[in-house]
Amino acid sequence: MVIYDSVQKTKLQLVPIKTGEVSIYVCGPTVYDDAHLGHARSALAFDVLARTLKHLGYKVTMAKNFTDIDDKIIKKAEATGKSIQEITSFYTDRYLQEMGALGVGRADIEPKATQSLEAIETMIQTLIDKGFAYRVSNGDVYFDTSKDSHYGDISHRVNENEENQSRIAHTDEKKNPKDFALWKACKGDENICFETAFSSGRPGWHIECSAMIEKHFHGTNEYSIDIHGGGADLLFPHHENEAAQSRCATGHELAKYWMHNGFVQIDGEKMSKSLGNSFFLKDALQVYDGEVLRYYLNSVHYRNDFNFNEEDLLAAKKRLDKLYRLKKRVTPSHSSAPDTAFKTALLEAMSDDLNVSMALSVIDEMVTQNNEKLDLNPKDKELKKEIVATIEFINSLLGFGGKEPFEYFQIGIDEALKNKIETLLVERTEAKKAKNFILSDAIRDELTAMGISIMDTPGGTVWEKA
RNA sequence: GGAGCUAUCGCCAAGCGGUAAGGCCGCAGCCUGCAAAGCUGCUAUCCCCGGUUCAAAUCCGGGUAGCUCCUCCA
Numbered sequence: 001m002v003i004y005d006s007v008q009k010t011k012l013q014l015v016p017i018k019t020g021e022v023s024i025y026v027c028g029p030t031v032y033d034d035a036h037l038g039h040a041r042s043a044l045a046f047d048v049l050a051r052t053l054k055h056l057g058y059k060v061t062m063a064k065n066f067t068d069i070d071d072k073i074i075k076k077a078e079a080t081g082k083s084i085q086e087i088t089s090f091y092t093d094r095y096l097q098e099m100g101a102l103g104v105g106r107a108d109i110e111p112k113a114t115q116s117l118e119a120i121e122t123m124i125q126t127l128i129d130k131g132f133a134y135r136v137s138n139g140d141v142y143f144d145t146s147k148d149s150h151y152g153d154i155s156h157r158v159n160e161n162e163e164n165q166s167r168i169a170h171t172d173e174k175k176n177p178k179d180f181a182l183w184k185a186c187k188g189d190e191n192i193c194f195e196t197a198f199s200s201g202r203p204g205w206h207i208e209c210s211a212m213i214e215k216h217f218h219g220t221n222e223y224s225i226d227i228h229g230g231g232a233d234l235l236f237p238h239h240e241n242e243a244a245q246s247r248c249a250t251g252h253e254l255a256k257y258w259m260h261n262g263f264v265q266i267d268g269e270k271m272s273k274s275l276g277n278s279f280f281l282k283d284a285l286q287v288y289d290g291e292v293l294r295y296y297l298n299s300v301h302y303r304n305d306f307n308f309n310e311e312d313l314l315a316a317k318k319r320l321d322k323l324y325r326l327k328k329r330v331t332p333s334h335s336s337a338p339d340t341a342f343k344t345a346l347l348e349a350m351s352d353d354l355n356v357s358m359a360l361s362v363i364d365e366m367v368t369q370n371n372e373k374l375d376l377n378p379k380d381k382e383l384k385k386e387i388v389a390t391i392e393f394i395n396s397l398l399g400f401g402g403k404e405p406f407e408y409f410q411i412g413i414d415e416a417l418k419n420k421i422e423t424l425l426v427e428r429t430e431a432k433k434a435k436n437f438i439l440s441d442a443i444r445d446e447l448t449a450m451g452i453s454i455m456d457t458p459g460g461t462v463w464e465k466a
Numbered sequence: 467g468g469a470g471c472u473a474u475c476g477c478c479a480a481g482c483g484g485u486a487a488g489g490c491c492g493c494a495g496c497c498u499g500c501a502a503a504g505c506u507g508c509u510a511u512c513c514c515c516g517g518u519u520c521a522a523a524u525c526c527g528g529g530u531a532g533c534u535c536c537u538c539c540a
Contacts, residue, residue, distance in 0.1 A: 011482075026540095027540075028540095029540080030538090030539085035540090036539095036540080037540090038539080038540040039540055040540085041540070042540040043540085045540095070538095071538090072538070072539095155469085155470095155535085155536095156469075156470085157468090157469065157535095157536075205538095230540065231539075231540030232471095232534075232535080232540080233534085233535070233538095233539055233540065234539085234540070235535075236469090236535065236536070237536080238539095260540090261540070262471095262534090262540095263533090263534075263540075264540080265533085268532095270533080270534080271539095271540095278539095299478080299479075299489090300478080300479070301479085301480080303471095304471095304472085304479090305471090305472080305533070305534080307478090309478095311477075311478085311490085312477080312478050312479095312490085314490080315477080315478065315489065315490040315491085316478085316489085316490090318489080318490065319488090319489055319490080322489090322503095322504095325503070325504080326504095329504090349480095352482090355480070355481095356480095357479055357480045357481095357487085357488075357489095358480060358481085358487070358488085360479090360480095360488070360489075361479090361480070361487050361488030361489075362487090362488085363488090364487095364488055364489065365487090365488075368504090368505080371503095371504055371505070372504085372505060372506090374504085375497095375504065375505060376505095432499080435499075437499060437500070440499090440500095441499095441500070441501085444500095444501075444502090453502060453503090454501090454502070454503095455501085455502045455503045455504095456498075456501080456502075456503090457503080462503090464502095464503090
């Protein structure tokens with residue numbers, strides 16, 4: 001397996017800390033709002049990474065955190081009158097449910113900040129004791145970036161004069177402009193305060209990830225985990241700060257490899273909280289099938305920016321349709337073993353830094369070849385079994401193609417409509433038998449107007465939702 | 467003001483120094499009562515200008531254009 005390391009900025013052969021095992025920590029959501037397409041893409045990218053590694057024979061342990069202490073959550077609570085707990089549990093459930101609709105598997109470990117306070121306090125105390133952190137008069141604790149000679153290694157930002165150019169106001173008692181809060185003391189009437197030796201307050205944004213990793217993973221003298229992932233925007237300052245904390249607190253590096261996924265844009269425009277043009281996953285799922293969304297969001301390499309638009313999504317759906325039409329041709333058949341050459345080619349593509357585009361083209365070629373074989377030999381039972389197994393393999397590796405084909409093509413069609421379609425098809429078949437093509441074509445037009453496309457096959461007429 | 471990324475067929479998108487994958491769209495054909503589906507065939511020299519090399523879309527330098535990070539963000 002080769003992966004692109006965003007710190008070294010090059011592809012590297014994955015050599016895990018422990019042979020045969022890969023530990024992954026991905027930055028999860030702050031649960032104060034609905035998940036958007038960007039969250040989906042990140043979750044999908046690392047879901048596919050985990051699946052690929054498992055297929056390559058690694059024992060994978062993946063952690064994804066839920067940030068459930070945060071200023072934004074507090075604000076939301078104040079604005080809505082709901083409790084912090086209500087908000088965080090609601091959005092956590094929603095997140096898991098929506099990602100589930102996209103076929104994203106659950107992480108092995110799903111730590112929450114509120115459940116990691118001991119580890120957080122311990123790490124901050126260690127940093128204070130070792131002289132890497134300092135407490136200011138109001139009770140805040142800051143990390144002293146000047147004490148870490150490797151600060152900047154992750155994001156390659158070395159400019160000390162940034163304080164003059166930076167848009168961040170420099171108003172507190174920080175020693176250096178880049179110092180960041182490990183702990184924020186309670187001020188006034190804020191209602192989440194946790195008691196610690198340094199002050200009553202709450203953790204800063206970055207510390208939870210470092211603390212959770214120390215708590216849940218047991219690395220070596222060199223590294224805590226193999227792969228740390230997240231969105232490209234987290235590279236700085238979030239991951240730089242995480243790395244610094246961990247390095248200084250534990251004496252070894254946080255992660256051996258760093259992976260970052262690119263952004264999602266909507267019709268060419270950046271999607272962001274501040275621009276207010278977030279495309280929520282819940283809205284997308286109302287219009288598009290989760291499996292189609294999964295296929296589409298995965299069709300562009302995870303490191304590139306992804307420009308979401310309906311036209312491309314439709315093209316992606318058509319591609320997935322083709323796979324399901326092949327599956328329809330071999331249903332029902334039992335499964336044997338997938339085509340070896342295909343399996344190898346698919347894994348090879350995925351082993352190259354998750355080259356999903358290549359994998360999809362391998363699948364398209366497989367579909368075409370098997371359609372041709374079936375055209376020539378419609379009753380080849382062994383071939384059909386192999387195709388069933390091949391599609392099962394695709395589903396386990398990439399997470400699509402697992403539905404029953406008839407179910408797939410009839411998503412959104414209720415029983416009443418289904419019956420009407422079937423009735424019309426019976427009428428049409430009779431008309432065809434009687435060579436009444438004017439009537440049969442009229443029925444087809446009626447179905448087309450209903451958004452139903454039909455196809456005559458040797459086994460009878462089948463229909464699909466267009 | 468600093469740091470970085472990208473630029474490949476009408477559209478989406480691989481390519482990672484060895485002579486341009488795949489999909490959508492389009493055209494022609496086979497099949498079909500006609501269609502649809504499926505199959506076959508056809509469709510690009512890689513933003514511009516230099517350079518390195520036997521060989522460059524791929525490396526280097528300079529342009530141009532777009533995007534991102536430095537502020538909550540995946």
